[in-house]
Amino acid sequence: MMSNDNLNKAAEILKSGGLVAIPTETVYGLAANALDKEAVVKIFIAKDRPFFDPLILHTNSIEKVRTFVEEIPETALLLASKFWPGPLTLLLPKKQIIPDIVTSGLTNVAIRIPNHELTLELLSELDFPLAAPSANPFGYVSPTSAAHVEAQLADKVDMILDGGECNVGIESTIVGFDGDDVIVHRLGGLEIESIEETIGAKVIMSINHSSDPKAPGQLKSHYAPLKKLIVSDNVANVLKENKNIGVISFTKNYNLENTAHSQILSPKGDLAEAAHNLFGAIRNLDKENVDFIVAEIFPNSLLGMAINDRLARAAG
């Protein structure tokens, strides 16, 4: 028995092939037993996600990871030891036991150990890994609270395990390996600078901004709100020329009459706090009566890189 009834209920649902929205430190995931093809199909249907877009496997120990992958290269092990549990996803050669539907037929499986107390306890109770994409309809901004999941997927999941607001608030950084090289496929909650410091080398960026389905996960329209969003290096000017806009800024209060609604992500200028607030801010403005949303360009280092990436994708 686990420490609370909700955890026991979540485990029962997952064991019987159901869907549970789970909290992680990055965003909420829409989880199913990764070894049960029929359960995994339900994820794609609930999200309206194309089958060519593979899922991330979640588990709670490196020992378990070894049972799902053919090998863990030395550099991968170095990163895993340092940053797991945490916002880092590794692409590793999958074993047969992982169904092809999870990886969309690719030979690598994406895998991570999330850093959230409830979900780690849940995973430790299960004898299978969880496949979990972000718990949002395909193409929309990822959920960083149980309420976000509830708003869009309430009738599509068997249960939402409420673990509070996601600390990091932006999806995991995805990296793959090619010989000694570390290839970054998605910017995310673990900073590139931390990876480079750990491996003692530069990473190779392979972040695809096209909408080529062969480059899974990097679809251009990802993270798009329903309202038009633009990114500008001169927000003040955009505000002068338009009425009724929503503004996303880092620290600045534009305080102009035309700013119908404003979301300041971190008044004290902390990028981690800004990342934590980003998706909630987009959701808030999406609900307001604004004609469009304008966002500042963030400082392009540390988590600012991932924030700029998500804003660019939201802008389409």
Ligand code: TXA
């Ligand atoms: O932080 C996260 O990573 C969250 C939480 C729930 O863990 N999950 C998440 O999943 O963001 P999702 O499905 O929304 O995004 C995962 C991305 C997808 O864009 C997918 O294409 C890519 O990872 N991906 C998954 N498996 C892959 C693989 N085998 N090769 C290349 N890309 C892969």
Ligand code: MG
């Ligand atoms: Mg997603």
